[in-house]
Amino acid sequence: MASSERRAKSSAPAGGGEPRQRGRAAGWRAPRGSLDGLVASREIVIACGPGGVGKTTTAAAIAAMAACHHGGRVLVVTVDPAKRLADALGLSGIGNTETRIPDSVFEAAGFTPRGELWAAMLDMKESWDALVRRHAPDAETREQILANPLYKTISGRFVQSQDYMAMERLYEIHSEGKYDLIVVDTPPTRNALDFLDAPQRMADFFSSRLLRWLIVPYRSKLINFASKPFYQVADRILGTQFLADISEFFILFQSMYDGFVARAETVTRLLSDRRTTFVVISTLEATPVREAEFFATELVRRDLNLGAIVLNKVLPSYFRSTKNISVAKTMAERAKDLVERLDVDRPLAARVLSDVAESFLNFSVVARREAEQQDELSTSAEVLATVPFFDADIADMEGLLRLGEKLWT
């Protein structure tokens, strides 16, 4: 646990304009079931959830907070951070290389971290090449694969291979044992669950019976009786040359099969290890909530550790208070009376006041809908963290730590 002095330095109010809150009561401790406590007891945090909810930024904030307060070496593996944030942290163009965020970035935010914060991006081409180098049985096959034109297309666009690569990289880095904590931001996918199945799917892919069917005609001149109808159909749809190109590619790739399968199994084991926890991130908009809910249920069903649910961009609770709502109604109805005794442009003030009240009531409708959705979601995880709407985008370390403070408490 961080000393209260260090902690105090990082605490900042969410709203702009207000004076910075300095210090917090000495001996302050994280309450039970906080994200602080959860992260402190794990080696791997996997940030997941629907797209467009601030997943990448939240993952970076968790890592930055851990580096600040828990110390040690913390790595965040990220996919696609907002450009200004990436620039501010010096991440632009670092690729797969793990890069240390200099302490000066923290110091500019008024903070001295206890530990080190490292970051790496996920570069698909580099990751694929590394994978081929690792699993290719010999130098000749390796070079043939790397030079294959189909491989070049596929390594950039291979369907869902981002998922696999994120998990593959996680395993590789974790097994090197260089970091105390690794926070992984999962790639945006059509189905948030895809990456869980990615290692298995990759193994299935290379063990497919159909793959063997596809390859047989090129290995021997004898077309297997069972594969004949398939081959004829495929030939008519795709054309012979294209099929031959695909087959050559897979013949080369099949030589890496054993390596892939063994690796996929180990990665799957790592995901269900107690040292790993999942943090589901969402907003309270209808569609993300539905996806997050499904995701949380699925994690539990698979016996994976659903550590926390983080809700971003939550409207302040004052919008939900029945007392405030009734005052707003009065303001809307009796705006004229309310400004009666004030020394202002009264007709204008009355109009402003009624607009203000209407706006409040509008936001209240949304806030109450959100509150209901929050209740439904929060039952499944041991930790629930909510983050309010921020006035400005998070574009630097100070912003990240400001977000982090909200997450931690």
Added chain:
Amino acid sequence: MSAGWASGLPKEPDPQPTVTPTEPSPTPRADQSALPGIFDLGLVFVTGKGGVGKTTIAGGLALAAAQQGKRVLVCEADSKGDLSSLFEVAPTTFDARQVTDGVWAMSMDTEASLREYLKLNLKIPIMGRIGPLAKAFDFVATAAPGVREILTVGKLCYEVRERNYDLVVVDAAASGHIVSQLAAPQAINELVKVGLIRTQTDWMLDILSNPWKTGLVAVTTPEEMPVSETLELAARVAAETTVRLAGVVVNRVLPELFGHSEEAVFEELRQPAAVGAMSEAAGGDVEPVLEGARLAVTMRRTRSAHLERLRSGLDPSTPVLLLPYLFSRTYGLRTTGQVAAALTEELGV
């Protein structure tokens, strides 16, 4: 409507009638001002970063076009089932069903597309064989990006070619994936030189590259990441595909609460003495209500800056449609109607 999307292929050796003679000859990057509005296209792909309301806008566009008297097919590409809730109907299927006046809805299904394709083109007995074939196809499609799109985008192009509807609106893939999908027919066209797929990509490209027929609509919100992604998308669409960006819809634009003079009065009302007096008269603390308005004003200001960035980053001829934030309790046919009304107003039809 679903009776054989690929059935026209063998019978029609010369697939040219996608461009009617009255239209000027299509050029991929023609001047937008001379081009038709979104409702006058035949095929509209709606894309956007996750969470910006892509499906809602696709549903709203379909409803709005139907209200203009058009027959509209709306198709959900990754069937998450959100489209059916917009129209309050049972989950959509591959077979299109009417969901409201003038609107038919379907969801894309690669295996169903393949089944139809095989049935009509290869006369393959479907029962018993489709299982392994579908798997085989899945396998080839995974290995060769683009093959899947030939079937899915192909089905949609077919509906356009056969003029089964006046407009086909696609709730398409998110902006991260859409470019490779739209570029797929071209990529395959380069890879595959013969065979049925080659024939198919030829006529698909005729439709997709025609700016009078096909357009892409990018949905965004006035926030940092969605705006950045939209600008990147616009550049990639221009560089890597033959499809025209027909418009950008900015969803959830917050209303302007007040102008300059109103804001000055608002600041006066926030002074402690005024707050005290009003609270007494209202019989409760007015401070939180004023604070709520301050938050709304700040949020709008941040968002305006992103809106400006969007406008200045886009080609000036690309229409930008602004949709107000809907302070709604729930989602359903009623909100879809509100979205449709707002879109109609923005499009000025």
